[in-house]
Amino acid sequence: MAYFDAASAAPLHPVARQALLAALDEGWADPARLHREGRRARLLLDTAREAAAQAVGCRPDELVFTSSGTRAVHTGIAGALAGRRRAGSHLIVSAVEHSSVLHAAEVHERDGATVTRVTVNRSGAVDPSQYTAALRPDTALACLQSANHEVGTEQPVAAVAAGCRAAGVPLLVDAAQSLAWGPVEGDWSLLTGSAHKWGGPPGVGLLVVRKGVRFAAQGPVDERESGRAAGFEDVPAIVAAVASLRAVRAEAAQEAVRLRALTEQIRTRVPAAVPDSEVVGDPDRRVPGIVTFSCLYADGEALLHALDAEGFSVSSGSSCTSSTLTPSHVLTAMGVLSEGNVRVSLPVGTAAEDVERFLEVLPGAVAGVREKLGAPAPATTVRQDVLVVDALGKRCPIPVIELAKVIGDVPAGGLVRVLSDDEAARLDIPAWCDMRAQEYVGEEPADGGTAYLVRRLT
Amino acid sequence: MAYFDAASAAPLHPVARQALLAALDEGWADPARLHREGRRARLLLDTAREAAAQAVGCRPDELVFTSSGTRAVHTGIAGALAGRRRAGSHLIVSAVEHSSVLHAAEVHERDGATVTRVTVNRSGAVDPSQYTAALRPDTALACLQSANHEVGTEQPVAAVAAGCRAAGVPLLVDAAQSLAWGPVEGDWSLLTGSAHKWGGPPGVGLLVVRKGVRFAAQGPVDERESGRAAGFEDVPAIVAAVASLRAVRAEAAQEAVRLRALTEQIRTRVPAAVPDSEVVGDPDRRVPGIVTFSCLYADGEALLHALDAEGFSVSSGSSCTSSTLTPSHVLTAMGVLSEGNVRVSLPVGTAAEDVERFLEVLPGAVAGVREKLGAPAPATTVRQDVLVVDALGKRCPIPVIELAKVIGDVPAGGLVRVLSDDEAARLDIPAWCDMRAQEYVGEEPADGGTAYLVRRLT
Numbered sequence A, B: 001m002a003y004f005d006a007a008s009a010a011p012l013h014p015v016a017r018q019a020l021l022a023a024l025d026e027g028w029a030d031p032a033r034l035h036r037e038g039r040r041a042r043l044l045l046d047t048a049r050e051a052a053a054q055a056v057g058c059r060p061d062e063l064v065f066t067s068s069g070t071r072a073v074h075t076g077i078a079g080a081l082a083g084r085r086r087a088g089s090h091l092i093v094s095a096v097e098h099s100s101v102l103h104a105a106e107v108h109e110r111d112g113a114t115v116t117r118v119t120v121n122r123s124g125a126v127d128p129s130q131y132t133a134a135l136r137p138d139t140a141l142a143c144l145q146s147a148n149h150e151v152g153t154e155q156p157v158a159a160v161a162a163g164c165r166a167a168g169v170p171l172l173v174d175a176a177q178s179l180a181w182g183p184v185e186g187d188w189s190l191l192t193g194s195a196h197k198w199g200g201p202p203g204v205g206l207l208v209v210r211k212g213v214r215f216a217a218q219g220p221v222d223e224r225e226s227g228r229a230a231g232f233e234d235v236p237a238i239v240a241a242v243a244s245l246r247a248v249r250a251e252a253a254q255e256a257v258r259l260r261a262l263t264e265q266i267r268t269r270v271p272a273a274v275p276d277s278e279v280v281g282d283p284d285r286r287v288p289g290i291v292t293f294s295c296l297y298a299d300g301e302a303l304l305h306a307l308d309a310e311g312f313s314v315s316s317g318s319s320c321t322s323s324t325l326t327p328s329h330v331l332t333a334m335g336v337l338s339e340g341n342v343r344v345s346l347p348v349g350t351a352a353e354d355v356e357r358f359l360e361v362l363p364g365a366v367a368g369v370r371e372k373l374g375a376p377a378p379a380t381t382v383r384q385d386v387l388v389v390d391a392l393g394k395r396c397p398i399p400v401i402e403l404a405k406v407i408g409d410v411p412a413g414g415l416v417r418v419l420s421d422d423e424a425a426r427l428d429i430p431a432w433c434d435m436r437a438q439e440y441v442g443e444e445p446a447d448g449g450t451a452y453l454v455r456r457l458t
Helices: A014-026 A036-056 A069-083 A099-110 A128-133 A157-167 A235-273 A300-309 A329-334 A352-373 A398-409 A423-436 B014-026 B036-056 B069-083 B099-110 B128-133 B157-167 B235-273 B300-309 B329-334 B352-373 B398-409 B423-436
Strands: A063-066 A090-094 A115-118 A139-145 A171-174 A190-194 A205-209 A277-280 A290-295 A341-345 A380-383 A386-390 A415-420 A439-446 A449-455 B063-066 B090-094 B115-118 B139-145 B171-174 B190-194 B205-209 B277-280 B290-295 B341-345 B380-383 B386-390 B415-420 B439-446 B449-455
Touching (some): A014 A036, A014 A235, A036 A063, A036 A235, A063 A069, A069 A099, A069 A139, A069 A171, A069 A190, A069 A205, A090 A099, A099 A139, A139 A157, A300 A352, A386 A398, A398 A449, A423 A449, B014 B235, B069 B099, B069 B139, B069 B171, B099 B139, B128 B157, B139 B157, B157 B171, B235 B352, B300 B341, B300 B352, B386 B398, B398 B415, B398 B423, B398 B449, B415 B423, B423 B439
Parallel strands (some): A090 A115, A090 A139, A139 A171, A386 A415, B090 B115, B090 B139, B171 B190, B386 B415
Antiparallel strands (some): A190 A205, A277 A290, A290 A341, B063 B205, B190 B205, B277 B290, B290 B341, B415 B449
């Protein structure tokens, strides 16, 4: 059994476990109290803050602990926007930020402000000059992740930070996926992190606000954490989180090389071993442990269960695994295939044998899922010179499967018109055309859904 | 060494520790994921929710876990106010609520709404008819704690809930200090709690919103905890928290009797053993483990340190222990003496010998502090028939000490005018008059502070 979903949550690091046990004995009391138990908790909290600040590369009084990475993001964005109210309310985010950033942006938008979502290339990265071109005189805040949580692509944070600095706009960096590997480069203004991504316990996030950055915490606050994170500090979890951060950092240089080699194997061997698959994300500028690929004619959730049955825990950005039936906003923004999507994110210490076995098992798992999805006789009719595939009411990957089945039935230059009401089709049909060297003509509204037009070229 | 500050934070219950260790192994993964680790975490989370709901007396789908009791209060108040926006924005709280409630009320007030703070009697309890008289047609929400965190007084929640229900106004009950002892009586609408008050780990609060109560979560949310508490659930801590709640509930009936007898001893023996001391809070309607008293001519912080040196950890609501130099809002609202204030809050399992030793040590500790505060020759001048004590720049308890020293110098019927710029004097001088059967005439503005007028009667 191998757990390959570290980007969701890493298993507790042994050092974190030890630290937690010790801190539960020593640090359970209220650090705001003057008695010995309170003073002990305060000492542990102060020490943890110093160590965390050192790892992040900031001053201890710039760093507060929050109850989660999500909370750090929400607090950081709301406080920075409020602190810059006089400059304006315009907010910039990249289109591939974590949902916590996008949710905060949506709230800001509902309050009447303008949000610019900077697009990314097919690798998932923003272009620094395109990003900074979005800066306006009334821009209050810009947000950019250090690395993407679904495909692992690193963002050009330093270049974007320099552009923001020149414009006098603070940049908030969501560093959740990269803090385990090192401090974030560049002249950023705010930074957030999440302990359970680096082997700490859940329940601990961190928010850094550089001195000189205008910040006005929103909502009710109290005297804790510099008035930026209300409520009793979870000292034992904080101590464990920081112990884990130090431990993974100590091994980071060595482990990065090892994990990068393992994910590189997946990157190169999957396309060879699994027909009609595509690895997405930047091949070089990426965090060491994450690799993501998509498999045509397969369903992400079924694939996830098939791999689970083989002892591998992965996640998927396919619409099929989500209750909302819309594919991952990251894959959508990248314009890459979302069907049969699998994200492998290796925890620190992953054994090479486990990756080897995964690569052995994967082709069979994909084939099994494809076979089970089977070959429903497509309901096709030829209308004039156009072959129509009615996939209304059918979910991904069925529309693409039906398209693939009939493309050979029209002559070169002929058109296939796929009727679909599945959101994923909008992404997957153009992606399929790309992979199959067919021409994607475009979409148009149709009765009960959308018609996607594909011209056979080969 | 004895820890008597359970109302701030109780030490981790052994059952919670065991549950935490097990859940760190089984429940660290993301409960929103479909792989086996995710499903295991989900199962633990669902089971914990059911058990917590049973202990609280609600349906599992009415209860969400938050990252702290403070967070539960902030989320609950903001969501209930927003849900009732059409009815109005008026908010009612008692004057002795926990600061998390009062901070939320202040934010609401800054946003332009009206807040009514219902006063309490000298025992710290609201009067139900006075509370419900504050209900208005535009009242959106009413808040009342189940028991007070500083003096232990229980509030008449059931009567107030009935009044609110009749008026169609939801009542939010902050049950942080009473959930260990049993469910909250009455027909309340929302309820909050905090795990580290009942021996759970820090980092877990709970928020209950009864079905049918209008509620609109504010700020960015996600798909977690019914959209009411964003961010990765801390499943191990939640499991531990609920295990602890069940454990303390199982012993509650028996332990309540035992702790009540111990605090009753403190209530009766302190006034006899410590001259010029006053026990505050309701003698009968109170939670079992909390007892609070104040000592004239003593300084809360010095007393706390003296007791700490003797091995007892207590807290204090005296202004002297707070960086803001204003005495506890609870003692202020009750109109009782705040100087030399000590709160003893016994954790479950407190040994009778420890309480006995505390009672032996206390008189000496108070005497020592009083002696150290000494007898600075008061700067007094007689102006006409009034003796003026200039205590400007001196902190509690000095103004009262100086008053006590000179009261014998004026004839019966004569006046003493105490000049002070310490906020605590406003509370402590009238309280001293009460205890000493002298007449408190009133206050008036004076150069550099306030003049408090006292007439000698005896």
